Amino acid sequence: MDIKSIHTLIERDMVSVNTMIQERLQSEVVLINQLGRYIINGGGKRLRPTLSILCARACGYQGNYHINLATIIEFIHTATLLHDDVVDNSDMRRGRETANNLWGNEASVLVGDFLYTRSFEMMVEMNSMQLMRILSHTTNVIAEGEVLQLLNCHDADTTEARYLEVIHHKTAKLFEAAGRLGAVITNSSADIETAITKYSMHVGSAFQLMDDLLDYDISSKSIGKNIGDDLSEGKPTLPLIYAMQHGVKDQVHIIRTAIKEGQRDKIDQVIAIIHQTGAVEYTLQVAEREVNNAKAALSVIVDSIYKDALLKLADFSIKRTY
Numbered sequence: 001m002d003i004k005s006i007h008t009l010i011e012r013d014m015v016s017v018n019t020m021i022q023e024r025l026q027s028e029v030v031l032i033n034q035l036g037r038y039i040i041n042g043g044g045k046r047l048r049p050t051l052s053i054l055c056a057r058a059c060g061y062q063g064n065y066h067i068n069l070a071t072i073i074e075f076i077h078t079a080t081l082l083h084d085d086v087v088d089n090s091d092m093r094r095g096r097e098t099a100n101n102l103w104g105n106e107a108s109v110l111v112g113d114f115l116y117t118r119s120f121e122m123m124v125e126m127n128s129m130q131l132m133r134i135l136s137h138t139t140n141v142i143a144e145g146e147v148l149q150l151l152n153c154h155d156a157d158t159t160e161a162r163y164l165e166v167i168h169h170k171t172a173k174l175f176e177a178a179g180r181l182g183a184v185i186t187n188s189s190a191d192i193e194t195a196i197t198k199y200s201m202h203v204g205s206a207f208q209l210m211d212d213l214l215d216y217d218i219s220s221k222s223i224g225k226n227i228g229d230d231l232s233e234g235k236p237t238l239p240l241i242y243a244m245q246h247g248v249k250d251q252v253h254i255i256r257t258a259i260k261e262g263q264r265d266k267i268d269q270v271i272a273i274i275h276q277t278g279a280v281e282y283t284l285q286v287a288e289r290e291v292n293n294a295k296a297a298l299s300v301i302v303d304s305i306y307k308d309a310l311l312k313l314a315d316f317s318i319k320r321t322y
Contacts, residue, residue: 003316006050006309013053013067014046020071024118031103035111039078039099047313048073048178051203054313055182055196058306065185068122072135073178075119080142080174082112087150088233130184138177145169154234156256160241167208168201175204195300199310202294206317209287212237213280216271228267234259238286240270242279251277287318 007014025036049070056066084090085098086105092098100108116139123132149166152158179200183193215230216239230237236259244252251273258266274280294314301307 002312003320006054006313006316009305009309010050010053010057013057013070014049016064016067017046017049017053017070017074020067021074024071024075024122027114031107032111032114035099035103035107036078036115038102039082039111040074042093042096044078046074047207048077048174051175051200051310051313052178052182054306054309055179055200056185057182058301058304058310059183059186059188059192059196060302061182061186063185065126066182068126069131069181069185070178072119072122073174073181075115075122076135076139076142077174079112079115079119080146082108082115083146087146088229090229131181134177134181134184138173141169141173145171145173149235152236154260154262155236156244156259158236158241160238163236163238163241164205167205167212171208171211172201172204175207176201179203191300195297198297199294199314202290202297203314203317206287206290206294206314209238209283209290210318210320213239213283213287216267216274216280228264228270231258231267231270232262232264234262238283239274239279242282243270243274243277246277246279247273284318291315291318 021040022037025033025040027033027036052070052073053066056069081093082099085093086100086108090098091101098108099111119135123135145166145168148162149170152162152166176197177200180193180197183196188196212230215227215237217227231240240255240259244255247255254266254269255273257263258270291314295311298307298310301310
């Protein structure tokens with residue numbers, strides 16, 4: 001089973017998710033409709049909704065609320081993208097101009113706020129304090145992650161531990177919630193819910209590790225952003241951190257300077273150093289460890305085509321090229 005097979009497996013559910021996204025995105029304010037549709041239809045992988053659907057199905061869910069949850073998760077994710085692009089002053093995402101580049105920072109921030117608040121309206125409609133508790137905590141942790149990342153920017157002394165803290169807050173937490181909620185709506189046992197939660201968190205961590213590695217892969221322009229975006233923003237991701245720990249003096253100086261000054265013009269040198277110091281292999285090793293932990297967590301889940309899809313989704317998180 002590959003990623004296409006996974007999409008085929010849950011195609012009917014995802015059609016329902018996409019329909020609900022379009023319905024609940026509607027507003028009487030024209031700009032919200034325009035900007036919202038632009039970013040929602042921007043070619044994203046819908047990975048988090050896919051995860052939520054698969055986890056619900058793997059836990060035996062037969063109702064319809066998983067569609068609502070998947071939509072809520074996608075709205076929260078999209079809101080973070082709009083805010084991220086403003087903070088990072090990005091001009092490209094998924095091969096297209098960013099919303100802030102087209103409509104301005106003010107509109108992007110406010111439409112991001114609209115998506116956050118619309119997602120909370122939808123949570124209230126589900127009339128579950130447990131769901132509200134999980135998702136409200138999740139959005140709070142994501143916000144903390146954004147601030148932590150901001151504090152690390154242009155800091156060449158950022159440690160691997162601090163970096164991992166950021167990705168656990170900023171990325172893995174929403175993956176974790178997406179999967180956990182799939183178990184919660186089935187009233188699964190505590191053991192099953194814990195297993196799904198751990199699986200989803202590890203997959204999210206692996207996904208972000210690979211995303212950070214792809215930023216230094218010239219062949220990965222299909223990810224839809226300029227190679228070296230992280231470097232130009234002064235983000236000390238794991239490939240850079242490891243290269244600084246294991247490079248010679250001149251190599252370390254080049255990377256430290258590039259991080260402090262956000263020097264994209266040094267990207268070719270930085271990529272060469274990342275390869276020379278074994279940083280690519282190390283980052284892959286850490287990502288593979290996350291995937292192995294994710295798969296191990298699923299051992300208590302009953303075998304099914306949906307469990308198989310979750311195992312393959314974990315593999316996809318580190319084998320993807322976009």
